[in-house]
Amino acid sequence: MTGSQQTARKAVFITGAAAGIGRATALAFARKGFTVGGYDINESGLESLAGEIERVGGRAIVGHLDVTDPDEMAQRVGDFARAAGNRLDILINNAGILRAGRFEELDLPGHLREIDINVKGVVNGLYAAFPYLRDTPGSVVVNLSSASAIYGQVELANYSATKFFVRGITEALDLEWQRHGIRVIAMWPLYVRTGMTANIKTGTTESLGIRLTAEDVAEAIVKATEPSLLRRALHQVHFPVGTQTKALALGSRFSPGWLTRLVNKKLAHS
Ligand SMILES: NC(=O)c1ccc[n+]([C@@H]2O[C@H](COP(=O)([O-])OP(=O)(O)OC[C@H]3O[C@@H](n4cnc5c(N)ncnc54)[C@H](O)[C@@H]3O)[C@@H](O)[C@H]2O)c1
DSSP states (O other): OOOGGOOOOEEEEEETSSSHHHHHHHHHHHTTTEEEEEEEEEHHHHEEEEEEEHHHEEEEEEEETTTTTTTHHHHHHHHHHHHTSSSOOEEOOOOOOOOSOHHHGSSSSHHHHIIIIIIIIHHHHHHHHHHHHHHHOOOOEEEEEOOOSSOOTOOOOOHHHHHHHHHHHHHHHHHHHGTTTTTEEEEOOEEEEGGGGGTTHHHHHHHHHOEEEEEHHEEEEEEEHSHHHHHHTTTTOOEEESSSHHHHHHHHHHOOOHHHHHHHHHHOOO
């Protein structure tokens, strides 16, 4: 693809864009004039999103997508990149679900569904988007990991394990895809006030609170896709969001395993 074939607007494809962090991120990129692809299983949420994207200066392309369906993912990503002028500057693998509770008290189909969306959904997105990212200079993948990928979380065992997967695939593809000029990064927010956390109560929501907003994470995502010279030089891959996550991430890097375990046990009131 040549530069002249590409439109001037950059293009961002966001999964799970109808609500929460995905929606706030769609609007943040719209304000910067992007062509914003907002995809979700919640189509009524997308309808109002499209109007909002256009009102703040973006170009909206929205549509149904269940991230667990690889064929639908391939179709949507391809259609979007072509409609955006044969480009895909940013892929944001954001769609996810969270179920809180003791592992054995939550039903097994629910655990497996969480893996399908949070893990297989990300793999489907990465696979479908690769050729378009490779052909767009300076492209970036943003995967939504979580502070729960620092240490396995009580009452979020399965969820937290899905975010370790996201952490791992981000690190590996950051290295693998460097030769294709694709940056791959992960965001690590702690609890964020969205529909996802509206009805959950765990030891750590009690001890740490739910302090971040979807807009805080959206702002951090935009910033991470436009890294400073220092971040570029340091090649930052993981982006903790909020002071609590930064402190926990730093602490776990330098403390011995037994201490990290103890801190997590105390925070979870376990
Ligand atoms: N809220 C938090 O505390 C928090 C913290 C860290 C990381 N995250 C991660 O951020 C991401 C977004 O979370 P959020 O808080 O905005 O959640 P949310 O529940 O507010 O929004 C998630 C969106 O994903 C959509 N979605 C669900 N299943 C889907 C599927 N199969 N296909 C397509 N779309 C689907 C939903 O319809 C919804 O619009 C998730 O990956 C989550 O794990 C959230």
